[in-house]
Amino acid sequence: MADNSWTAPVATGRLNATVRVPGSKSITNRAYLLAALGDRPTLVREPLVSRDSTLMLDALTALGGGYTTTADGTEVRPLDLSGTGEAEVALGNAGTVARFTPALATLGGRTVTFDGDEAIRRRPQGPLLDALRELGADITSAPGGTPPFTVRGRGGLPGGKVDLDSSASSQFLSALLLAAPRFADGVTVRLVGAPPSEPHIAMTLDLLRRFGAAPERSGTEFHVPPGRLGLAEYTVEPDLSTAAPFVVAPLLTGGTVRVAGWPAETTQPGDWLRSLVGELGGSAVLDDDGLTVTGTGGLRGARLDLHEVGELTPVIAAALCFADGPSVISGVAHLRGHETDRLAALATELSGLGAGVTETEDGLRIEPAPMRAGVFHTYHDHRLVMAAAVIGLRVPGVEVENPATVGKTFPGFTGAWEAALA
Ligand SMILES: O=C(O)C1=C[C@@H](OP(=O)(O)O)[C@@H](O)[C@H](O)C1
Ligand SMILES: C=C(OP(=O)(O)O)C(=O)O
Known part of the structure; x- marks a missing residue:
């Protein structure tokens, strides 16, 4: 070659x-993120090892997490949210990293800048950043919300009710739902505009439940109450x-x-x-x-x-x-x-x-x-x-x-x- x-x-x-x-990219990166939001280390078995999954692990590390690669898989540690100062998250061209990790930066006290490949700078992000702002986040971005953008952590996010247009990407909705157990009031999302990729939304709800959350769905409205997350082991599907x-x-x-x-x-x-x-x-x-x-x-x-x-x-x-x-x-x-x-x-x-x-x-x-x-x-x-x-x-x-x-x-x-x- x-x-x-x-x-x-x-x-x-x-x-x-x-x-x-x-292993599945979508499952691996959800499992890593939920493990980082949990209250104990999680062994993720048979994870994907690739650019996108490495970007997710590096992002979680930049946000206060950590991981160890073992013969059995990847052990992911909970985020330590006590850090202050500046941090950077590299997005590559990973939609899951670009959409799922900004909400995590609201939980700590760091000022975190997110940026990646030329291509990710053209991918839609605006409706997600707007929804996070409405839930209490302090985010600076160009109009339209494309990377680079900066999230100033204030040690937590109030959460609450928000309308979301997730028609450009189902990942906007998944992003809010995945982090919601750690928002003070959880989240209630009312969809305006039908998201693509329903199976990935079902995957988000399934993974949340496995990690101990209690998401609910009623048509186009989703609710995730605040609560603890934690799971000792999880095996990723092909x-x-x-x-x-x-x-x-x-x-x-x-x-x-x-x-x-x-x-x-x-x-x-x-x-x-x-x-x-x-x-x-x-x-x-x-x-x-x-x-x-x-x-x-x-x-x-x-x-x-x-x-x-x-x-x-x-x-x-x-x-x-x-x-x-x-x-x-x-x-x-x-x-x-x-x-x-x-x-x-x-x-x-x-x-x-x-x-x-x-x-x-x-x-x-x-x-x-x-x-x-x-x-x-x-x-x-x-x-x-x-x-x-x-x-x-x-x-x-x-x-x-x-x-x-x-x-x-x-x-x-x-x-x-x-x-x-x-
Ligand atoms: O949540 C996920 O893991 C994904 C959701 C989908 O994104 P879109 O809804 O943006 O198509 C899919 O195309 C992408 O490969 C992975
Ligand atoms: C759209 C895709 O990826 P991403 O997770 O970057 O959105 C994909 O893998 O086809």
Whole structure:
């Protein structure tokens, strides 16, 4: 592999592979944060080890926490909120870190500046910072609230009632709910505007309950009372969104891929891939060993509303370039504010290799056409590396630019992909 490019391998026959994917980013970073807000150390087993999870641990450390890496996982210590002075939190391009950690800075006495990659400076943050201000936080930011911004801790946050527009990102809502047990009055959030990614909201409520909180939901209103958090141990599930390229692969190549450790029950959006496989013409069987996906090497075009599972879009769009007819993906306008403008990036890169992919107001229209060799730019987006790998299954000479950017959630991706195809 050249330093800044990777030739995605072509599948030479039907697949027959078993893969293990790393821990869920979304669960790992929630568990780390709730552990830091707890009253005792938590051993987080089988966590994701990647750029985003390291950024979360470093952020918690900057805010007064600490952790130890052991053979069993990561032991995360409660925040020591007695510190004063200035601190900095590096956000990289991690939405979970950028959205979830600012509320923590309100609990201590430090003045904390948050900033990260160029890309995170373009991602929406304003409605969350406004909601925190309304709950009592002292935050200085540019208009619109994009990083850099500074939170002046006043030793606690009153909390209380707030209206929130979480339509640009479900992470705004999750951020308020996750920290709320430590607000003096907890929080009552009334949503104005429907958030995407309901499964991630369910995940937030589930993790809060496991750590001892008592969140309640009634339609678009959420309440989290103040209370203690604490859990001795928590085991992270494999990341089912990271599994997506492996799940769709046999639909393109024929054969079988088994994803080990697929949970029988989960809040992860990636679990929806099981029904997608059937809709596209393959089969997916879940048993004690994991998920077994079998494909014929052909897939059907489809109309898919991906509002609840937006992070799966890049990989699904790539797979649909090989369908037997056109497809339409809708419900994902908010992807313009993800790691990059994913709708623009996918339309440009997939069309650049020959497919007919155009942006719509809230998604993509995909007209399959013969695809050719060329460079696939990845825009510092891990899921575009995975999308490019899917194209490479059927198209020789796909040169994936900056493959290391996949380290946001799966540093070993290219090796695991090559092994699955070997
Ligand atoms: O809460 C989370 O862990 C996430 C929520 C979703 O964000 P958006 O609601 O901004 O799409 C998802 O796309 C992201 O990958 C992870
Ligand atoms: C949108 C994503 O990430 P983030 O957590 O940075 O929002 C993603 O992983 O697809």
